[in-house]
Amino acid sequence: MLEELRRLTESIAEMEVRRTRIISRLRREHAASWDEIGRACGMTRQGATRRWSRTLHAGSFGSAVGAYHRGRPPYPRSAVEWAVPRTARRVLDLGAGTGKLTELLVEAGLDVVAVEPSAEMRDQLAAVAPRAAIFEGTAEHIPLPGADVDAIVVAQAWHWVDPAQAVPEAARVLRPGGTLSLLWNVRDHTEEWVALLDGILHQHTRQEIDTNPVIGTPFAAPERTEIRWRHTLTRQALLDMVASRSYVIVLSEPERRDLLAAVEDLLGTHPALRGRDEITMPYVTRCTRAHLPH
Structure with missing residues (x-):
C-alpha cells in the first residue's frame, strides 16, 4: 500500500504541474479570466488567484x-x-x-x-x-x-x-x-x-x-x-x-x-x-x- 501511495502522490504532482502550465498559457494568451479558471478548477475566483497568480507572476520575467x-x-x-x-x-x-x-x-x-x-x-x-x-x-x-x-x-x-x-x-x-x-x-x-x-x-x-x-x-x-x-x-x-x-x-x-x-x-x-x-x-x-x- 505504501508503494501505491507513493505512485499516487507522484501522479498528483505531475497532474498539478500540467494544470499550472495550462493555466499559465490561458493567462499568457488572455484566453480565460480568473473567474473562468476558478470554475474549471472547482473553486472561486479568489481561490484561483491566491493559488496561482503569484506563481505566474514569478515565471513571467522570461518573456521580458x-x-x-x-x-x-x-x-x-x-x-x-x-x-x-x-x-x-x-x-x-x-x-x-x-x-x-x-x-x-x-x-x-x-x-x-x-x-x-x-x-x-x-x-x-x-x-x-x-x-x-x-x-x-x-x-x-x-x-x-x-x-x-x-x-x-x-x-x-x-x-x-x-x-x-x-x-x-x-x-x-x-x-x-x-x-x-x-x-x-x-x-x-x-x-x-x-x-x-x-x-x-x-x-x-x-x-x-x-x-x-x-x-x-x-x-x-x-x-x-x-x-x-x-x-x-x-x-x-x-x-x-x-x-x-x-x-x-x-x-x-x-x-x-x-x-x-x-x-x-x-x-x-x-x-x-x-x-x-x-x-x-x-x-x-x-x-x-x-x-x-x-
Missing part, C-alpha cells in the same frame, strides 16, 4: 528578459559590502535573474555561484557574468551540496519563494557561521513624481512586498539596514523598467498599452521630467542579513 536587464537598477556597492562578510570567499547569488548583482559579486573577487530558474535569464546572466558558475534551480531546491558556500545573497527575489522550504535549504548549503542576506531596491516615494509613477503602475494591481521578512530558525535574529542612493537612467530605460514589472507583463495588451502611455505622459508633462533624456531615480535598498551559528 531584455527589458528587465535594461531597465532594472543595479545595487549600491555599500549594500554588497554589508551583505557579504569580508571573510566570505564562495558566495551564492540565489535567484540571480539577469546578473545585476552577480556582476558586482564577481568584480569583488569572489568565487560566485549563480542559481536561477528561468532559462532566458540564465542566458543573459552568462553573457554579463561569464566567470560565475551558473545553475538551474530555485530557493526551495538549490543544486549544491551541503555546507558549500560562505554566504547567500538573494536580491529582489525572496518574496517569490516559500520560506518554509527555502530557509532550511539555505541553511543546508551554508557553512557553519554562514550568512543569508536579502536585498530589495525600492523606489523612494517621498519624491512626488515617483509617487505619481507608482500610482500609474498600481492601477491594476498593487504588489505588496515584505522587505523586512522573518527568517527564523536555525538562523540568528536578523540585522537590517537601509541605503539611500540615486540611479541615473534614460527615458527608454525607465520605460523598460516599467514594462519588465511582473504585474505589467501579465496585463492584457490594451491595458499594457494604456499603462505605458500614461507613463510616457508623466515623463512628458511633469516639471521634474519634461524635456529630459536622463532621469535620476531615487532608491532605498532595504537589506536583511542573518547568520547561522558556528
Whole structure:
C-alpha cells in the first residue's frame, strides 16, 4: 500500500504541474479570466488567484528578459559590502535573474555561484557574468551540496519563494557561521513624481512586498539596514523598467498599452521630467542579513 501511495502522490504532482502550465498559457494568451479558471478548477475566483497568480507572476520575467536587464537598477556597492562578510570567499547569488548583482559579486573577487530558474535569464546572466558558475534551480531546491558556500545573497527575489522550504535549504548549503542576506531596491516615494509613477503602475494591481521578512530558525535574529542612493537612467530605460514589472507583463495588451502611455505622459508633462533624456531615480535598498551559528 505504501508503494501505491507513493505512485499516487507522484501522479498528483505531475497532474498539478500540467494544470499550472495550462493555466499559465490561458493567462499568457488572455484566453480565460480568473473567474473562468476558478470554475474549471472547482473553486472561486479568489481561490484561483491566491493559488496561482503569484506563481505566474514569478515565471513571467522570461518573456521580458531584455527589458528587465535594461531597465532594472543595479545595487549600491555599500549594500554588497554589508551583505557579504569580508571573510566570505564562495558566495551564492540565489535567484540571480539577469546578473545585476552577480556582476558586482564577481568584480569583488569572489568565487560566485549563480542559481536561477528561468532559462532566458540564465542566458543573459552568462553573457554579463561569464566567470560565475551558473545553475538551474530555485530557493526551495538549490543544486549544491551541503555546507558549500560562505554566504547567500538573494536580491529582489525572496518574496517569490516559500520560506518554509527555502530557509532550511539555505541553511543546508551554508557553512557553519554562514550568512543569508536579502536585498530589495525600492523606489523612494517621498519624491512626488515617483509617487505619481507608482500610482500609474498600481492601477491594476498593487504588489505588496515584505522587505523586512522573518527568517527564523536555525538562523540568528536578523540585522537590517537601509541605503539611500540615486540611479541615473534614460527615458527608454525607465520605460523598460516599467514594462519588465511582473504585474505589467501579465496585463492584457490594451491595458499594457494604456499603462505605458500614461507613463510616457508623466515623463512628458511633469516639471521634474519634461524635456529630459536622463532621469535620476531615487532608491532605498532595504537589506536583511542573518547568520547561522558556528
